[in-house]
Amino acid sequence: MENIREAILTTIEKNSRIDLSELAIRLGVSEPDIANTLEELESEGVICGYHTMIDWDKTSIDKVSALIEVRVTPQREEGFDRIAERIYNYPEVNSVYLISGGYDLLVTLEGKSLKEVSQFVSDKLSTLDTVISTATHFILKRYKDHGTIMDTRTEDVREKVSP
């Protein structure tokens, strides 16, 4: 039998709105067991939130996303952690990753317009002491995000009845 924690995680990763009784039926365990495991996973910080995937491009709301490569000078004792913290504390920053390769931090952020994002980079990010350089890449089109293809075709092309 598949590890129940893993089964819960892989299932709700795709659909966090699934109700507990359905999850219990599908995984063949009791509802209280599901509830307890979920609580454990939440309190351990394994489950960090229940978000919604939105394709903002299909709305009339303007959003611009960018990936920013940041090169920094690591600091004695703190390495990259301190500078990462200074960056991720900005609410407009979506994610911050420490990266191997040609640069150090990969920052993704969201703003209302190109101007707003550029301003953030030039005013806030580049001016941080330890930041050596930045390179901003605006996202033009989102094909697939978090394992979800944005323009999926869901048509079932199979024969309706087959042996």
Next chain:
Amino acid sequence: MRNPLSETIVNIKPSGIRKFFDIVAEMNDPEVISLGVGEPDFDTPWHIRDEGIYSLEKGRTFYTSNAGLMELRREICNYLKRRFNVEYDPRKQVLITVGGSEAIDIGLRAILDPGDEVIIPQPCYVSYEPCTILAGGKPVIVNLKAENEFRLTAKELEDAITPKTKLLILPFPNNPTGAIMERNDLEAIAEVIIKHDLLVMSDEIYAELSYKEKHVTIAEIPGMKERTILINGFSKAYAMTGWRMGYVCGPDAIIEQMTKIHQFAIMCAPTTSQYAAIEALKNGDDDVEEMRRAYDQRRRYLVHEFREIGMDCFEPFGAFYVFPSIQRFNMTSDEFATRLLKDQKLAVVPGTAFGDCGEGFLRISYAYSIENLKKAMGRIRKFVETL
């Protein structure tokens, strides 16, 4: 003009599936949803498709050897050893076929002489009986019972054996019932087979879709490998139905004769598909497991729903079908399925399409997303409430 047709062929009943397919096609109603398919809803994993494309780009568009690419046969042997603990020689004991269906057909033709009897447990896949007749054999039907969860018992087998019996067809995990045979079930069958010196054609196309213990092949039971024709393929496990990739393993002498028929009738299995199949075996284990887990969740959901609605349903541990009973509604399977289609626009297949003893049952496929299954179960619930 003289009658242009073969009497043997004309006398073979068309598949009951076909009849239902025609009704659905005739309705041509976009509102109709179906739980009637016998193939996975998943796309073939991308890395496998990619390998097929790559083989075309490289210009690998020629025949392969009759038995199939050596590398593929080798990978199949590795796979069977790794997963099911049976060893075959890729040079003489493996043949790549156009789907499992070709293997069934040419296997029967290689084995049977006129009058030889073939024991076929029903309900089962639709091709065993007609292919037996086409090969000159005589089908002997064993009607499996719901009380045994549609497993074949040694007693049922023993009762069907006559001096003319040559072969048992063993189709588990089963389409349409979802039944499986576990090791102790197979050991009991093997004992009878060996006692009466019979052969077994074991159609294990759904082997990877087992939800209780790992599937056991009868070829692994001591004394059975030399009397087993093991059929498997890529359609169900890797969601590759359209690639038409199957294979058969067995004793040298039988594979040699099957290869002869294959060589004359088919030449070789499609080359592109063979290259894709190599990739499936090399790097596809995780895909199989992911799909198996998804099917397993849907299976539990459906069994639970049918029981909620008050339709008896034994828990099936294989393939992607549940086989609920409709006996309490005083209707034939055909009537039930037809009315369900007309009233609620839901297509399912009557159990009788898979043999007379499927009367009183429906085959429900769960090769559909949970969302589709929910919608469909809502319709069945509504329909049952009107009865």
